[in-house]
Amino acid sequence: MNQKVRVRFAPSPTGALHIGGVRTALYNYLFARQHGGDMLLRIEDTDSTRFVPGAEQYIIEALDWLGIEIDEGICLSAPNGKGEHGPYRQSERREIYHRYVQQLLDSGHAYYAFDTPEALEQKRKEIANFQYDARTRGEMDNSLTRPMQEVKERIAQGEKYVVRFKIEPGEEVVVHDLIRGDVSIMSDILDDKVLYKSADDLPTYHLANIVDDHLMEVTHVIRGEEWLPSAPLHVLLYRAFGWTDTMPQFAHLPLLLKPDGNGKLSKRDGDRLGFPVFPLEFHNQKEGTVSRGYREDGYFPEAVINFLALLGWHNTGDQELYTMQELIDQFSLERVSKAGAKFDYEKGKWFNHQYLIRRSDDELATLFRPIALQHLNDLNIADTPAAQHALEQLPQIVGLLKERVNFVSELWEQADFFFVAPTQFDPKSVQKRWKEDSSQRMQELLALLEKEDDWTAEHLDSIVMPWIAENDYGVGNVMNAFRVCLVGAARGPHIWAITDILGKEETIARTRQSLNYLSK
RNA sequence: GGUGCUAUCGUCUAGUGGCCUAGGACAACGGCCUCUCACGCCGUAAACCCCGGUUCGAGUCCGGGUAGCACUACCA
Numbered sequence: 001m002n003q004k005v006r007v008r009f010a011p012s013p014t015g016a017l018h019i020g021g022v023r024t025a026l027y028n029y030l031f032a033r034q035h036g037g038d039m040l041l042r043i044e045d046t047d048s049t050r051f052v053p054g055a056e057q058y059i060i061e062a063l064d065w066l067g068i069e070i071d072e073g074i075c076l077s078a079p080n081g082k083g084e085h086g087p088y089r090q091s092e093r094r095e096i097y098h099r100y101v102q103q104l105l106d107s108g109h110a111y112y113a114f115d116t117p118e119a120l121e122q123k124r125k126e127i128a129n130f131q132y133d134a135r136t137r138g139e140m141d142n143s144l145t146r147p148m149q150e151v152k153e154r155i156a157q158g159e160k161y162v163v164r165f166k167i168e169p170g171e172e173v174v175v176h177d178l179i180r181g182d183v184s185i186m187s188d189i190l191d192d193k194v195l196y197k198s199a200d201d202l203p204t205y206h207l208a209n210i211v212d213d214h215l216m217e218v219t220h221v222i223r224g225e226e227w228l229p230s231a232p233l234h235v236l237l238y239r240a241f242g243w244t245d246t247m248p249q250f251a252h253l254p255l256l257l258k259p260d261g262n263g264k265l266s267k268r269d270g271d272r273l274g275f276p277v278f279p280l281e282f283h284n285q286k287e288g289t290v291s292r293g294y295r296e297d298g299y300f301p302e303a304v305i306n307f308l309a310l311l312g313w314h315n316t317g318d319q320e321l322y323t324m325q326e327l328i329d330q331f332s333l334e335r336v337s338k339a340g341a342k343f344d345y346e347k348g349k350w351f352n353h354q355y356l357i358r359r360s361d362d363e364l365a366t367l368f369r370p371i372a373l374q375h376l377n378d379l380n381i382a383d384t385p386a387a388q389h390a391l392e393q394l395p396q397i398v399g400l401l402k403e404r405v406n407f408v409s410e411l412w413e414q415a416d417f418f419f420v421a422p423t424q425f426d427p428k429s430v431q432k433r434w435k436e437d438s439s440q441r442m443q444e445l446l447a448l449l450e451k452e453d454d455w456t457a458e459h460l461d462s463i464v465m466p467w468i469a470e471n472d473y474g475v476g477n478v479m480n481a482f483r484v485c486l487v488g489a490a491r492g493p494h495i496w497a498i499t500d501i502l503g504k505e506e507t508i509a510r511t512r513q514s515l516n517y518l519s520k
Numbered sequence: 521g522g523u524g525c526u527a528u529c530g531u532c533u534a535g536u537g538g539c540c541u542a543g544g545a546c547a548a549c550g551g552c553c554u555c556u557c558a559c560g561c562c563g564u565a566a567a568c569c570c571c572g573g574u575u576c577g578a579g580u581c582c583g584g585g586u587a588g589c590a591c592u593a594c595c596a
Contacts, residue, residue: 012596047595117594129521131592162594180525189523189592197594205596229524229591252525255590259531262588310545314533318544337526337533340589344531347546357559404558414558433556479555491557 005037006219008073009063010209012044013055016282016291017062019343020224020256020265023308027253028222029068030309030331040216041073043089046208048200052286062279066301067324085216090208097203100211100241101163101196109240110195112151113142113164131191134169155198163196165206165237173232178220178251178333185232193233206230210237213248221248222333225340226264228252251333254312255340265343267291275345279304298407300359303352311341321354353406361399367408368398372419375412381420386506390418393501400493400501414492418501421510422488425518429490433480439519441478442485446511455504457496485514 009025011017017025032039041063043056056074063069064076072083081088104110113132115123119141124130137144142164143151155161171187195207203211213221231250238247256265259273270277270292281293294304302324309327310320313336322330356364372391376382390397401414448467452460468478479495486498486507499507 010596014596044596050595113594115594120594129592131522160594164594177525183524185523191592194594199594204594209596224590225525226590226596232524254526257589264589310532312532316534318534320532320545339526341533342531344546347532350546401558403560429556474555476555481555483556487556489556493556493558495555 003219005032005035006040006217007032007037007222008040008042008213008216008218010042010044010212010223011059012047012050013052013059014047014050015052015055015284016278016280016293017055017059018265018267019277019279019294019308022062022066022279022304023256023311024222024224024253025063025068026066026305026308027313027331027333027336030327031220031222031333032071033328034331037219038071039069040083040085040218041070041075041088042212042216043074043091044205044208045089045091046202046205048091048202052284054283054285058280058282065295066279066305090212091202093208093212094201096215097196097208097211101203101207104165104195104240105163107240108166110163110165111137111143112155112161113137113140113192113194114154114159114161115141116160132164133167133188133191137164137166137192160197160199162194162198164192165195165233165240167192167233167236173235175228175231175235175250177228177231178249179336180228180252180338183228183231187232187236190233190236206233206237210234210241210243214238214241214243214246217246218248220251222251222253225252225255251336254337256311257340257342259343259345264340269343273345275348298409299348299352300355303348303355306355307348307351311343312337321351349406356406356408357402359402361395361402364398364402364408364411365394368411369394371409371412372415375416376419379420384420386421387419389503389506390415390501393418396501400497417487417492418498421506421513422486424488425484425514426489429484429488430518433484433490434518435477435481437477438481439515441473442481442511442515445478445482446508446515449504450508452504455499457494457500460496460499482511485511485518488514 007028009028011021011025029039031037041060043059045051045056057079060070060074060076060079072085073088074081087093101110105112115132120132130136132140139145144166167187167190169186169188172184173187174182174184176182193206194204196203202208212218231252235247238244257263258265258269265277267277276292276294276297278291278293279295281296282291283289284291295301305324305327306322309322309331313331315330315335369391372394373382376387381387397415397418398411401411404414405411445464448464449460452463464478465475468475480490483490483492483495483498486492486495486502492498502510
C-alpha cells in the first residue's frame with residue numbers, strides 16, 4: 001500500500017526567494033512529479049519580526065515564471081491557498097498549534113519558561129557554551145522549578161513566556177537521510193528548543209513544521225543541508241507526538257556556495273561579483289533596496305531551471321541539456337551530490353546561450369524588438385529609413401547573429417550597424433583593414449555594384465569574386481575594406497549577408513559615405 | 521569551543537574494487553575553417569586532500585588525520 005507522495009516547499013516571506021531556495025523548490029517539484037505526487041506550498045511566517053511585505057507574492061510569481069507548479073497551498077491562482085489541509089499560512093494556524101503545544105505540555109514533553117531574552121543573554125555571557133538543557137533547566141525560571149500555582153498566576157497576569165521542548169539526555173537519535181544515509185547524534189547535545197512564544201502567540205519553526213507536515217500528510221521532507229543539525233530534534237518531536245509511523249522521510253540537499261572562496265552563496269556575493277541571486281527583480285519595501293533578478297537580466301526560465309538542476313544533481317551520462325520533462329523523468333535523490341556546489345555563473349550564461357540559439361528567429365525577433373526600439377529611441381533615430389528597414393528584417397538579422405550572444409539584450413551590440421550607418425570607425429580595424437589602395441578599390445567596387453539589379457548574395461558573389469581574381473586584388477583586401485565601410489569595424493557576419501539585409505540602396509549610400517570619411 | 525556533514529581538473533561533475541593511461545561540460549589556451557568577428561570542428565593544459573589498513577588489485581571499502589562547510593536564537 002504505497003502512500004501518495006506529498007512534498008512541500010515552505011519558504012519564509014522574509015525577502016526575495018534566494019536562488020538556493022529555488023533549487024530546493026525545483027528538486028521537490030521534480031520528485032513530486034516523478035512519483036505522481038503533490039507539490040505543496042506553505043508559507044512559514046512564524047517570525048513576525050522578519051516579515052517583508054510583498055515577499056510572499058514574489059515567491060509564487062517566481063515559481064510560476066520558472067514553471068514550478070503548485071498543486072496545493074498558496075499559489076498564483078489561489079493566493080489564499082487551495083486544498084483540504086489549509087490554511088497554508090502558518091500565521092493563520094494559531095489555534096491548531098495551541099492544541100498541539102498543549103498536548104506536549106500535558107504529556108510532560110514540554111514546559112513553560114519565563115526567562116527573558118536578557119536573562120538568557122546574561123547567562124550565556126557568564127557561562128561559556130551555555131545551553132538550556134537537562135543540566136541547566138533546574139536552575140532556570142520555568143514550570144519545572146516553580147510551583148504550579150505560581151506558573152498559573154504569572155501566565156494569567158500576562159507575563160510573557162515560551163514553551164520549551166523537554167529533551168531527555170543519554171539517547172542516541174538516528175535520522176535516516178535519503179541522500180546521506182543514517183546520521184546519528186546524542187540527545188545530550190540538543191537544547192530545550194523553544195516551541196512556542198506567547199509574545200506573538202506563534203510557534204517557532206520546529207513545532208509548526210512538524211505539526212504542519214503531519215497534518216498535511218507530507219511524505220518526504222526535501223530541504224537544505226542547514227536543517228540537518230536540527231533533524232534529530234524533529235525526529236524527537238514526531239516521537240513525542242506519537243507520530244513515528246507516519247514520519248516523513250528526510251533528504252538534506254547540499255548547499256549552494258560562493259563562486260569564489262568558501263561559504264554559502266549570499267545576496268552580497270551577487271552584488272560583489274555582478275550576477276543575480278534571485279529569480280526575479282525584487283523591490284524590498286522594508287529596506288528600500290532593489291535586487292537584480294534572472295528574469296530581468298534576460299534569462300530564459302528553462303535555462304535557469306537546467307542550470308540549477310545540475311548544480312547538485314547529475315545523471316550517469318554526459319547529458320547537459322534537459323527539458324523539465326526530462327528532469328522529471330530522470331531525477332533521483334540518490335544521485336544528488338553530498339558536497340556543496342560552488343555557484344558557477346559563467347556556466348549559467350552558457351545554458352542561456354544554448355536555449356537562446358534553439359529559439360526560432362521569429363520568437364527571438366519578438367523578444368528583441370522592444371530592446372531595439374529602446375536603443376533607437378535613445379539614439380533618436382527610430383524614424384530613419386535605415387532603422388525602419390532593419391526593423392522589418394528583424395527575424396533575419398536575429399537569425400544571423402544569435403550564435404554569438406548569450407542574451408537577447410546582447411543582440412543590439414551585434415546588430416547595431418544594421419540600423420544605422422557607422423558614424424565612427426574602430427581605429428584598430430581601420431588601421432589593419434583600410435589600406436593604401438582601399439579608396440581606389442571601393443570606388444571600383446561601387447561602380448561594379450551600382451550596375452547590378454540582382455542583389456542576391458549568390459549573384460553579387462558571382463560577379464565580385466571573379467573581378468577580384470582577375471585584377472589580383474586579394475579577396476581579404478577588398479572584402480575587409482568593404483566591411484569597414486558597412487560596419488565601421490572588423491566584425492559581423494558574412495559580407496553578402498550584410499548587403500542582403502541592407503539592400504542595394506543603403507549599401508551603396510553607406511559605402512560612399514564611409515569612403516568619403518575614410519579617404520580624408 | 522561543541523556537534524554534524526563533506527572531500528575527483530579553476531568550476532559543475534562521471535566513476536559504486538580490475539573497463540581509469542581517471543571520462544564529459546563550463547572557463548582558459550592553441551589550431552583548423554575563413555573576407556572580419558563569432559559559431560563549429562580538432563587539440564592542449566588541468567584533478568583522485570594526506571597517512572595507514574583490507575585486497576592479487578583502491579579514486580572506489582575501512583580507520584586516523586587534515587581541511588572546508590553547516591548548525592550551535594523567543595530566525596527560518
